[in-house]
Amino acid sequence: MNEPSLTGPVEVVGTGLLGTSIALACRRVGLDVLLTDASPEHLRTASGLGAGRSRTPGDRPQLVVVAVPPDHLGTEIARALADTDAVVTDVGSVKTGPLAAVADVAGVERYVGGHPMAGSERSGPLAATAALFDGRPWAVTPHATSRPDAIALVEELALLCGAVPVRLSPDEHDRAVARTSHVPHLLASLVAARLADAPEQHLALSGQGVRDVTRVAAGDPALYGQIVTANADAVLGLLGEVRGELDALIEAIASGNRDGLGALLAQGVAGTQAIPGKHGGPVRPTRSVFVSVPDHPGELARLFADAGASEVNIEDVHIDHDPGRPVGLVELLVDEARADHLIGSLESRGWVTHR
Amino acid sequence: MNEPSLTGPVEVVGTGLLGTSIALACRRVGLDVLLTDASPEHLRTASGLGAGRSRTPGDRPQLVVVAVPPDHLGTEIARALADTDAVVTDVGSVKTGPLAAVADVAGVERYVGGHPMAGSERSGPLAATAALFDGRPWAVTPHATSRPDAIALVEELALLCGAVPVRLSPDEHDRAVARTSHVPHLLASLVAARLADAPEQHLALSGQGVRDVTRVAAGDPALYGQIVTANADAVLGLLGEVRGELDALIEAIASGNRDGLGALLAQGVAGTQAIPGKHGGPVRPTRSVFVSVPDHPGELARLFADAGASEVNIEDVHIDHDPGRPVGLVELLVDEARADHLIGSLESRGWVTHR
Numbered sequence: 125m126n127e128p129s130l131t132g133p134v135e136v137v138g139t140g141l142l143g144t145s146i147a148l149a150c151r152r153v154g155l156d157v158l159l160t161d162a163s164p165e166h167l168r169t170a171s172g173l174g175a176g177r178s179r180t181p182g183d184r185p186q187l188v189v190v191a192v193p194p195d196h197l198g199t200e201i202a203r204a205l206a207d208t209d210a211v212v213t214d215v216g217s218v219k220t221g222p223l224a225a226v227a228d229v230a231g232v233e234r235y236v237g238g239h240p241m242a243g244s245e246r247s248g249p250l251a252a253t254a255a256l257f258d259g260r261p262w263a264v265t266p267h268a269t270s271r272p273d274a275i276a277l278v279e280e281l282a283l284l285c286g287a288v289p290v291r292l293s294p295d296e297h298d299r300a301v302a303r304t305s306h307v308p309h310l311l312a313s314l315v316a317a318r319l320a321d322a323p324e325q326h327l328a329l330s331g332q333g334v335r336d337v338t339r340v341a342a343g344d345p346a347l348y349g350q351i352v353t354a355n356a357d358a359v360l361g362l363l364g365e366v367r368g369e370l371d372a373l374i375e376a377i378a379s380g381n382r383d384g385l386g387a388l389l390a391q392g393v394a395g396t397q398a399i400p401g402k403h404g405g406p407v408r409p410t411r412s413v414f415v416s417v418p419d420h421p422g423e424l425a426r427l428f429a430d431a432g433a434s435e436v437n438i439e440d441v442h443i444d445h446d447p448g449r450p451v452g453l454v455e456l457l458v459d460e461a462r463a464d465h466l467i468g469s470l471e472s473r474g475w476v477t478h479r
Numbered sequence: 480m481n482e483p484s485l486t487g488p489v490e491v492v493g494t495g496l497l498g499t500s501i502a503l504a505c506r507r508v509g510l511d512v513l514l515t516d517a518s519p520e521h522l523r524t525a526s527g528l529g530a531g532r533s534r535t536p537g538d539r540p541q542l543v544v545v546a547v548p549p550d551h552l553g554t555e556i557a558r559a560l561a562d563t564d565a566v567v568t569d570v571g572s573v574k575t576g577p578l579a580a581v582a583d584v585a586g587v588e589r590y591v592g593g594h595p596m597a598g599s600e601r602s603g604p605l606a607a608t609a610a611l612f613d614g615r616p617w618a619v620t621p622h623a624t625s626r627p628d629a630i631a632l633v634e635e636l637a638l639l640c641g642a643v644p645v646r647l648s649p650d651e652h653d654r655a656v657a658r659t660s661h662v663p664h665l666l667a668s669l670v671a672a673r674l675a676d677a678p679e680q681h682l683a684l685s686g687q688g689v690r691d692v693t694r695v696a697a698g699d700p701a702l703y704g705q706i707v708t709a710n711a712d713a714v715l716g717l718l719g720e721v722r723g724e725l726d727a728l729i730e731a732i733a734s735g736n737r738d739g740l741g742a743l744l745a746q747g748v749a750g751t752q753a754i755p756g757k758h759g760g761p762v763r764p765t766r767s768v769f770v771s772v773p774d775h776p777g778e779l780a781r782l783f784a785d786a787g788a789s790e791v792n793i794e795d796v797h798i799d800h801d802p803g804r805p806v807g808l809v810e811l812l813v814d815e816a817r818a819d820h821l822i823g824s825l826e827s828r829g830w831v832t833h834r
Binding site: 259299391443 | 499500506508523580596606607608609610611613614615616618645647650652654655656658660661662663664665666667668669670671672676677678679680681682683684685686688689690691692693694695696697698700701703704705707708711715718719720721722724725726728731732733735737740741742743744745746747748749750751752753754755769771779780782783784785786787788793794795796797798808831832833
């Protein structure tokens with residue numbers, strides 16, 4: 125877009141982590157930001173952080189961003205449509221529910237759902253930052269009667285926040301997050317639950333694999349329960365598929381059917397390759413380079429300085445927690461074609477590496 | 480132990496990744512290492528790497544390490560017990576099967592199973608390194624009639640390789656790895672399989688969570704199929720539990736039973752907390768600090784240099800792949816009590832951070 129059409133004021137309803145972060149991003153480019161919150165304390169905190177000012181009766185916002193908990197989305201979106209002639213969006217994790225709640229409200233053509241794929245394990249305005257959305261996808265979910273200028277304005281907000289707008293219908297969005305977020309979380313919880321009462325000695329054999337698989341399962345059960353409940357249809361459809369495949373897996377193992385088991389595992393490999401790579405392009409083949417690193421603050425810096433000097437781009441990093449000695453194993457994922465160069469370069473600087 | 484009782488020679492049967500790495504670790508401390516392999520090419524490669532020499536008829540090994548594929552373990556352990564009066568160990572991923580295969584062999588009291596929790600996505604002697612086992616758990620699995628001196632010798636091998644011996648019965652070991660490795664892998668495969676034919680637009684919403692959950696599912700289906708089949712009993716027991724919990728989860732979501740759903744998710748949280756922390760101690764509370772980092776080689780080095788200067792120990796690192804722009808988000812996990820100090824320090828050096 126050439127001319128900015130988002131000129132403000134922007135009203136943010138709900139000054140928690142997401143609302144306050146959006147407000148800060150809008151303030152960063154000089155927009156007038158109006159803040160509304162049922163909690164006067166949150167409102168004072170957000171204002172104090174420079175996120176905006178309280179809304180006054182004469183204000184006429186151009187865009188209202190509803191950033192309240194899932195249970196209150198429908199009510200607050202309807203109120204914003206009734207109280208203003210602004211474009212209205214929200215940041216809820218599930219999109220069909222709030223839309224159904226406002227489908228018959230006058231002015232619904234000014235509503236366009238949104239969902240920035242960003243968050244933090246902390247909440248509240250004090251955790252907010254204008255950088256929260258940097259490089260993250262931001263789902264923009266127009267419905268059948270959303271006005272084109274309203275859609276454009278919401279996409280402009282996403283870009284202004286540093287995010288990458290991804291346009292989907294509300295229904296597609298909900299099926300997408302069921303697949304890429306809700307079901308992975310639920311199955312990670314089932315794996316993690318098997319560890320809860322395992323003997324300590326068994327847990328001593330835990331490696332990086334089980335840590336990765338279960339990491340998301342540490343999230344807040346109450347909040348996650350709300351999200352999953354709100355997306356029950358899409359989640360249940362996929363969980364039904366998973367149950368069918370789990371039965372097939374159990375049958376293949378019980379009957380010693382290695383081909384069947386291999387086919388199920390191969391589907392999983394294909395799935396890991398389907399996840400888009402950095403910059404949205406196809407996944408480039410990477411190779412792991414392991415480096416033994418003494419476990420104190422300066423050593424990682426020295427490693428990355430030496431890796432930087434090798435001019436090999438590090439695609440990802442994992443630090444392997446070790447269960448009994450002061451040496452960590454750092455895994456550097458790099459372009460397959462550059463791995464040998466990195467290893468040679470690090471070894472020449474005294475690092476112990478292996479592939 | 481005060482006096483080393485492992486004085487060699489050590490025979491390594493099978494010069495793949497694990498066998499050659501163990502041979503290199505033994506050579507590092509000056510032990511005489513004898514190499515045996517059905518493949519003359521692997522044998523030549525391993526010898527060429529300095530991993531040892533071919534075994535000759537007059538050699539009398541003190542310890543034989545059997546490092547062959549799962550399907551051949553029983554045969555090769557039995558052969559080593561018959562051909563030598565040495566202590567015999569192996570490095571297979573499953574321990575009850577090989578033991579059952581040699582339970583009636585003369586000299587079985589000289590056999591003590593082993594399983595170093597280390598590996599690589601590469602295989603063969605060229606990928607080997609003496610550092611492969613640094614800081615990793617190494618399960619040592621004596622059976623009822625294993626001789627105490629044989630157990631001590633195998634634990635000495637694990638220590639010599641830089642690993643941390645963890646003693647378990649063969650049966651306990653197999654149940655432990657079913658829980659901490661095989662079942663997490665299988666469920667990660669089921670999650671990943673759901674992505675294999677998902678629309679590209681849905682996959683665009685993938686975040687770090689689904690990448691973590693599915694990462695292990697990228698492993699070789701044929702090898703993993705062998706391992707799972709060999710541990711069928713323990714794996715099936717746990718998969719049965721998972722199926723029961725999955726049914727309960729589906730029922731809770733379908734009936735809108737938020738308390739039931741919350742309880743299942745809370746079990747998952749407890750499981751993530753049960754995994755031992757770095758150095759085997761309890762998990763210390765960590766906090767995530769996110770930093771926006773331009774995506775070119777020098778920037779990570781600069782970040783870690785600045786983090787190092789803050790004297791805050793980085794517990795783990797994740798690089799968030801972004802789907803459309805040249806800025807990455809790096810997540811640094813640090814001690815909760817040190818997060819604010821790190822943020823202040825990084826911000827004062829010009830980094831954009833958030834929690």
